[in-house]
Amino acid sequence: MFSKSYFSQMLLPSNWSRKSEGTVRLHEHINIIEQCSKEVTESISSNLIIPYGTRPRERIHIIGSDLPKSSPIYIHFHGGYWQESIVTAENNLLIAKHLYNNNIKTIIVGYELCPTVTLSEIADNVEKALIICLEYAKTHETKGIFLSGHSAGGQIVAMLFKSFLPSLPVEDQSLFKKAFLLSGVFDLTAVQKSSLNDLLRLDETSALKESPLHQNLKASYCELVFVVAKYDSPKLIQQSEDMYLQTTKLGFKAEYIFLENTDHFDLIEGYNDEENVLTKLVVKYCTNK
Numbered sequence: 486m487f488s489k490s491y492f493s494q495m496l497l498p499s500n501w502s503r504k505s506e507g508t509v510r511l512h513e514h515i516n517i518i519e520q521c522s523k524e525v526t527e528s529i530s531s532n533l534i535i536p537y538g539t540r541p542r543e544r545i546h547i548i549g550s551d552l553p554k555s556s557p558i559y560i561h562f563h564g565g566y567w568q569e570s571i572v573t574a575e576n577n578l579l580i581a582k583h584l585y586n587n588n589i590k591t592i593i594v595g596y597e598l599c600p601t602v603t604l605s606e607i608a609d610n611v612e613k614a615l616i617i618c619l620e621y622a623k624t625h626e627t628k629g630i631f632l633s634g635h636s637a638g639g640q641i642v643a644m645l646f647k648s649f650l651p652s653l654p655v656e657d658q659s660l661f662k663k664a665f666l667l668s669g670v671f672d673l674t675a676v677q678k679s680s681l682n683d684l685l686r687l688d689e690t691s692a693l694k695e696s697p698l699h700q701n702l703k704a705s706y707c708e709l710v711f712v713v714a715k716y717d718s719p720k721l722i723q724q725s726e727d728m729y730l731q732t733t734k735l736g737f738k739a740e741y742i743f744l745e746n747t748d749h750f751d752l753i754e755g756y757n758d759e760e761n762v763l764t765k766l767v768v769k770y771c772t773n774k
Contacts, residue, residue, distance in 0.1 A: 493679040495720045498636070498668070498749030503716045514750040515571050521579035521757045529585055537614040540602075542595040545614055546574055547621070548581035549590040554625040557662075557771040559584055560592045560618055564636025564753075566670070567607060568599045568684045580633075583759040587768045590627075592618055596641075600684045604673075604695045611641055612649050619657060631771050632664040632707070635753055636721075639669020643697035643728070646737075651703040661707040663770055667752045667763075668714055668721050671698040671728040675720060698728055704736035710770070711741045712763060716748035742766070 494500055502510040526532070531551035536544050549556070561580050565572035574595030581591035594614045596607050622630050634642035642664050650658060676682060677692035693699045711729045713722050729741045744762060747755070755761035 489678065489680045489682075493681060496670075496675060496679055496681060496718055498718045498721065501716055501718050502748040502750065504748060510748075510750065511571075514754065515576065517754050517757075518579055519576045521582070521754075522576045525578045525582050525585075529581065535617060537617055538597070538610055540597040542574070542597050543610060543614070544574060544595045545617060546578060546593040546595070547590065548578060548593070549585045552585070552588050552590050555628050556588050556590045556625075557629045557631060558590045558592060558618070558622050558627050559631045559633060559767065559771060560594060560615070561633040562594055562596070562611070562635070562638030562641045564634075564638050565598070566676070566681050566685075567604060567637045568681070570598060577753065580753070580756045582757055583764050584756075584768065584771070586759070587772055589768065589771045592621075594618070598684075600686060604685065604687070604691070607641065608644055608695075612645075615645070615649070619653075619660070622660060623657070627660065629662040629771070630660045631662055631767070633667065633767075634665070634669060635667040636749065637670055639666040640671060640673070640695070640697060642666060643669060643671060643702065644695070644700070646702040646705065646707075647697075647700050648703075650705050650707065659706045661705065663708045663710055665710045665712060665767065666725070666728070667712045668717055668749050669697075669711075669725060669728065670721065671724045672696050674699075698724065698731060702732065702735055702737075704732075704738075709737050709739035710766075711739065712752065713741070713743050714747040714749055714752055715743065715745050718749065721749070 533547040574593045673692040673696045677687040
């Protein structure tokens with residue numbers, strides 16, 4: 486029988502980075518993204534902040550509101566295992582830097598964390614935020630909506646294919662072009678057995694219910710792009726592989742991209758570099774260039 490510490494060791498990406506070990510890498514990451522996000526805030530003044538709930542983190546950040554009305558929209562959900570308070574929407578604004586330079590609007594969706602809310606409540610609240618994003622996109626006659634989720638954010642995005650996206654009118658569904666799932670957490674049964682569950686408070690039933698890998702997700706117009714980092718948690722790498730195979734069996738059009746010389750945190754830090762593989766891929770797909 487494996488202990489909580491074993492599952493935590495296997496799940497925490499900071500334990501597998503080749504740059505620094507443990508919390509050192511996490512705090513290095515936070516310092517990097519906070520500085521880069523500050524630069525975005527100072528250089529791109531056309532930002533809108535829209536609350537969608539009553540809690541402080543329940544805010545939508547729209548970066549590039551001065552771009553042409555029809556510009557594609559990239560909607561991102563940050564990671565942090567649904568509980569890490571030092572990961573915020575505000576320090577994920579760096580994602581917008583080179584997207585803005587390519588006429589892509591970026592929306593970063595913040596959300597309240599566990600244990601203040603449950604994972605189920607996060608899902609419900611995120612859907613409220615997406616309704617606002619969708620109406621904004623339709624009003625501005627966007628060319629397309631692109632979803633993105635990193636780590637825990639990958640679970641949030643994947644679960645949208647359970648009922649939210651399939652329940653939309655066809656013309657709204659067709660606006661969603663691709664979903665980038667960046668080292669997502671897709672099987673929460675392992676999380677439930679780890680110390681990460683101390684704040685999530687999942688039991689076996691709820692862990693299965695909140696796991697995209699154990700749900701009958703419904704294929705739609707939106708294609709999936711699974712992105713995995715070589716120096717990431719083996720558990721998360723395996724979950725992306727399993728999720729990729731599962732979704733293709735369910736009829737999704739999906740692709741799997743394995744990035745060398747990259748760790749879990751590089752996936753976000755790389756957005757600050759216009760020559761980064763992921764940055765170039767996102768720009769290519771969003772603009773059809």
